[in-house]
Amino acid sequence: MTELSEQLIADLKTIDTPTVCNALELLIPERRGYGFTTQPLVCTRPELPPMVGIARTAAIRAAHPTHLRGQAAKDMNDGYYAYIDEGPKPSIIVIQDLDDSQRACGSWWGEVNASIHKGFGALGVITDGSVRDLPDIPAGFQMMADRVGPSHAFVHVVGYGQPVTVAGMRVVSDELIHADQHGAVVIPWEVADQVLDAAKKVAAAEAVIIGAAREPGFNIDKLREAWGTSAEVKH
Secondary structure: OOOOOHHHHHHHOOOOHHHHHHHHHHHOHHHOOOOEOOOOOEEOOOOOOOEEEEEEEEEEEOOOOOOOOHHHHHHHHHHHHHHHHHOOOOEEEEEEEOOHHHOOOOEEEOHHHHHHHHHOOEEEEEEOOEEOOHHHOOOOOEEEEOEEOOOOOOOEEEEEOOOEEEOOEEEOOOOEEEEEOOEEEEEOHHHHHHHHHHHHHHHHHHHHHHHHHOOOOOOHHHHHHHHHHHHHHHO
């Protein structure tokens, strides 16, 4: 894992998640079809800036009580919170709900857990489960979820630190995540410091086409000309 410096965070927060995806298409075109969310998520605070953080992963169930009892249940809970607190920061929590047809019936995320996780240095959560207590979530904490729901049911952690898949995006613990109202994407550490420059190239190439399209007399011939110029700018 490469260090997530303040400068890298600042650079990546200047661009939105679709722009990050555009940049990754230029940097690692073979990964164009995966590594990002492909299923819709509810973003509870679309006005917040992008999140840039290191993934902490876990899995939950809520439809039925945990099979663990006594100290074993306490150890699972304590181990999860220790994993979050002792991990790199800032973090983004990525949680997969394993309840299949009953997925999202109970929420791990409300005022209490959001407050705990924010205190541990988390920026927000990405989950295919549910979230609740929207007015009471601490300021600045982002929640992206499959849905909003009223109850926590029997929600409990069943594992943490393992690879998870949420909304079509596979995430491994300690990977770099960029997320905003559009969704989320995993940024490979080996190209993280190249993303902003690549994004600028893509934006400059797109500006050629957009500019041409907004000029009077735009037609197919001018579009073809703009495509050619755009390709030269990008490469």
